[in-house]
Amino acid sequence: MAELNSRILAHYRLAFERLCKHKLLLASTGGVALLGMVTAYALAPSEEVQPAPLQTVLEQLATPEFHVLATESKNAYLREERIQRTDTIYSLMARLGISDPEALDFIRNNPRTQAISRQLRPGKAVTAKTGEQGRLLSLHFPHNSNDTVTVVERNASGFVAKDLALELESHTAIKSGEIQSSLFAATDAADIPDAIAIQMAEIFSGDVDFNRDLRKGDRFSIAYETRNHQGHPISSGKILAAEFVNNKQTYTAFWYQGKNGKGGYYSADGKSLKKAFLRSPLEFSRITSGFSGARMHPVLNTVRAHKGIDFGAPIGTKVRSVSDGVVEFAGRSGGYGNLIIIKHRGPYSTAYGHLNGFARGIHKGMHISQGDTIGYVGMTGLATGPHLHYEFRINSRQTNPLAVTLPAATPLEPAQIADFKSNITPMQSHLALAKHFQTAMLK
Numbered sequence: 001m002a003e004l005n006s007r008i009l010a011h012y013r014l015a016f017e018r019l020c021k022h023k024l025l026l027a028s029t030g031g032v033a034l035l036g037m038v039t040a041y042a043l044a045p046s047e048e049v050q051p052a053p054l055q056t057v058l059e060q061l062a063t064p065e066f067h068v069l070a071t072e073s074k075n076a077y078l079r080e081e082r083i084q085r086t087d088t089i090y091s092l093m094a095r096l097g098i099s100d101p102e103a104l105d106f107i108r109n110n111p112r113t114q115a116i117s118r119q120l121r122p123g124k125a126v127t128a129k130t131g132e133q134g135r136l137l138s139l140h141f142p143h144n145s146n147d148t149v150t151v152v153e154r155n156a157s158g159f160v161a162k163d164l165a166l167e168l169e170s171h172t173a174i175k176s177g178e179i180q181s182s183l184f185a186a187t188d189a190a191d192i193p194d195a196i197a198i199q200m201a202e203i204f205s206g207d208v209d210f211n212r213d214l215r216k217g218d219r220f221s222i223a224y225e226t227r228n229h230q231g232h233p234i235s236s237g238k239i240l241a242a243e244f245v246n247n248k249q250t251y252t253a254f255w256y257q258g259k260n261g262k263g264g265y266y267s268a269d270g271k272s273l274k275k276a277f278l279r280s281p282l283e284f285s286r287i288t289s290g291f292s293g294a295r296m297h298p299v300l301n302t303v304r305a306h307k308g309i310d311f312g313a314p315i316g317t318k319v320r321s322v323s324d325g326v327v328e329f330a331g332r333s334g335g336y337g338n339l340i341i342i343k344h345r346g347p348y349s350t351a352y353g354h355l356n357g358f359a360r361g362i363h364k365g366m367h368i369s370q371g372d373t374i375g376y377v378g379m380t381g382l383a384t385g386p387h388l389h390y391e392f393r394i395n396s397r398q399t400n401p402l403a404v405t406l407p408a409a410t411p412l413e414p415a416q417i418a419d420f421k422s423n424i425t426p427m428q429s430h431l432a433l434a435k436h437f438q439t440a441m442l443k
Contacts, residue, residue: 076137080127089117092126099134103159106152107139112161113152119144125230142166142234149229168227168234176434179218183210186220193236196224198283200242202371203253203265206275206406208246211282211311219245221434223427239265241427243435252431254424258416268428270412270420276345277406278322278370281352281390282311282377307398308351308391315356315386317377320370322350322392327366327374330358336389337381340374349396353389354381 081095093104107113121144129137136159139152143163152161177190187197200222201210208214225237242253253273257263265273325344333339336353340362343349356378368374379386392401412420 075132076129077131078127078129080125083120083122083124083126085122087120087122089120092120093128096126096128096139097130097134098128098136098139100130100136103136103139103152103154106159106161110159110161112163113141113150115143116141116150127230142229166229166234168229170237171226171228171233172223172240172430173226173233173236174221174223174430174434176219176221179214179220180216183214192222196222196236196239199224199239200244201283203239203242203273204244204246204251205278205280206273207251208244209279209402211280213246215247218247221431223430223434241424241431243431254420254427256412256420256423258412258419266412266420268424270417272411274370275406276323277348277350277392277401278320279401279406280311281319281322281350282313282317282388283320308353308389309401311377311388311390313377313386313388315376315378317388318373319352319355319375319377319388321368321372321374323348323370325349325368327362327364327368330362330364333381335382337383338375338378339381342368342374347395349393351389351391351393353391354378354383354387356380356386 077097079097081092083092089107090104093107098104107116119141124142124144126142127140129139131137135154136152137154139150141150141152143149147166147168148163149166150161150163152159175190175192177186177192179186180189183197183201184194187194187200200220204210220243222239222242224239226233227235227237238255239253240255244251252268253265254268255263256266267273321342323342323344325342327340328343328349329339329341331339333353336351338353338355338357340352340355340358341349342351352375354377355375358375359373362374377386377388383389390401391398392404393399394404
């Protein structure tokens with residue numbers, strides 16, 4: 001028995017060491033369940049988290065009793081497979097252990113199941129119960145819409161198919177990563193959904209220009225909502241807390257929704273992260289020409305001032321308003337081509353030129369919210385290739401948008417600070433835990 005105990009302890013020690021070397025995904029309802037024993041150390045965000053000490057304890061263990069669970073069939077096998085990029089419906093069924101021509105014929109021809117072959121999204125988990133010699137008993141195939149699942153079941157007369165609503169559970173995922181080449185490459189490596197990566201870029205866009213400010217070695221830690229089905233993440237919600245270290249400068253963000261129902265992201269001291277203006281009118285692109293007092297014009301071949309920023313992007317890329325405002329002009333304007341001018345509060349206005357077209361419903365006098373799609377990248381007017389010409393104007397005078405100090409949004413009221421501090425305390429512990437495991441992985 002002592003030898004058995006030693007093997008058990010060695011197994012769990014090896015499992016713990018392997019865990020410290022892999023990416024972290026902690027999921028829980030209202031907390032971290034997968035590694036709850038770690039959170040019992042009351043981590044403070046301003047303190048360095050120390051790894052838990054290991055201690056070998058030998059105990060005499062009673063041999064557990066085993067009970068065979070009853071199943072619908074004496075020889076039923078339940079198997080789960082994740083869809084691969086090269087999968088067809090036939091290769092997926094083969095990996096699930098299904099060898100049943102009747103079942104494959106039903107899945108291929110039944111109107112309710114024909115969509116399965118068109119929804120082979122890589123990474124999706126599919127489960128099947130089979131009987132003797134690969135005879136299909138049931139199949140569960142989640143839809144790409146993330147809210148329903150197609151269930152195929154065998155009955156006395158053959159097969160039936162039905163669509164059921166997924167029973168989703170809310171969890172919190174905690175992950176971290178490091179920039180090596182780009183934001184998306186880093187989030188892909190950390191198995192973070194693109195929707196969460198875009199949210200993170202939006203949250204910190206007032207402080208970090210993700211088109212030009214990223215540095216190799218920048219780090220991030222995030223806690224975000226996930227909706228899971230049978231232990232698998234089906235969709236992601238909003239970011240609950242995030243920390244981004246850019247060029248050794250640390251930025252933090254916490255989601256807070258007041259009693260008035262309005263929510264937003266704030267720094268740890270209650271300052272709103274929502275700037276009055278976004279730094280960029282495109283989510284991701286590259287600057288092809290900066291603000292300059294003298295530039296050789298690529299079409300006119302003369303030296304003249306360039307009173308804006310050019311963002312290179314494919315035709316059709318969405319262009320967003322950098323702030324709330326009212327459309328002052330939307331139409332054709334000489335070398336600008338298709339142009340939109342938006343008047344904002346105070347002395348500010350912005351202009352968006354060379355557009356391929358305008359968003360549906362855009363017209364003079366229309367109220368626009370920050371982040372709304374107003375048009376699409378094109379190359380109308382004097383342009384040699386597809387790009388957006390963006391101008392930031394103060395009292396109708398063009399100003400370098402990358403150099404101007406942008407005004408901030410309204411901070412939390414003093415009466416809200418205490419409730420805010422109470423709400424973000426668990427999220428601060430989550431971020432501290434993510435950073436600790438990131439450090440452990442790099443060792």
